[in-house]
Amino acid sequence: DAGVTQSPTHLIKTRGQHVTLRCSPISGHKSVSWYQQVLGQGPQFIFQYYEKEERGRGNFPDRFSARQFPNYSSELNVNALLLGDSALYLCASSYVVGSVQPQHFGDGTRLSIL
Amino acid sequence: DAKTTQPTSMDCAEGRAANLPCNHSTISGNEYVYWYRQIHSQGPQYIIHGLKNNETNEMASLIITEDRKSSTLILPHATLRDTAVYYCIVRVAYTNAGKSTFGDGTTLTVKP
Numbered sequence: 001d002a003g004v005t006q007s008p009t010h011l012i013k014t015r016g017q018h019v020t021l022r023c024s025p026i027s028g029h030k031s032v033s034w035y036q037q038v039l040g041q042g043p044q045f046i047f048q049y050y051e052k053e054e055r056g057r058g059n060f061p062d063r064f065s066a067r068q069f070p071n072y073s074s075e076l077n078v079n080a081l082l083l084g085d086s087a088l089y090l091c092a093s094s095y096v097v098g099s100v101q102p103q104h105f106g107d108g109t110r111l112s113i114l
Numbered sequence: 115d116a117k118t119t120q121p122t123s124m125d126c127a128e129g130r131a132a133n134l135p136c137n138h139s140t141i142s143g144n145e146y147v148y149w150y151r152q153i154h155s156q157g158p159q160y161i162i163h164g165l166k167n168n169e170t171n172e173m174a175s176l177i178i179t180e181d182r183k184s185s186t187l188i189l190p191h192a193t194l195r196d197t198a199v200y201y202c203i204v205r206v207a208y209t210n211a212g213k214s215t216f217g218d219g220t221t222l223t224v225k226p
Contacts, residue, residue: 043214100163102148105150105157106157108157
């Protein structure tokens, strides 16, 4: 079975631009979460979506937004990019919100801001 | 979710067991312990999880102390491919499977 897939794998943007990152969860998984991982640190939670509704949000500015589609895939949007937004953006999926089962992660999108 | 503490780095000889400790002294009764690892340039990979009993799968064993305040991930025969950052996470059972709080993890280096 395919795991969590993310696109693109790498992206270069300049300050002030916006970006859209995409994620397809594992088949049958209905919950998608987004994380930001700055070099040398652990992943930081940004959003969780379940059944197309936002179910959790981390400490990130309103420039960050996301949505989930009827097929459970998801997009992360970041507006007015800053140099500090350079990071690995990870998507993770899980079957449902309330579960003991773990999240499974994709390999991320490496975003570089020039 | 409870906070976890892990050593910053550890070394292990190839073929020997790697024992990675994690302290979670404020863990509550309904919180599970999860372990992930992240190999360079990849996303975190799920390894194992448990509540209070020791667990074993094809990748590793998880030993949780009786008071549940700490745990140890054991890789029985470490290989060079096990070199990675290992994260210990504690999460309340049956709630919000979509949010995991990561620390900075332990960088395990397996040496020939």
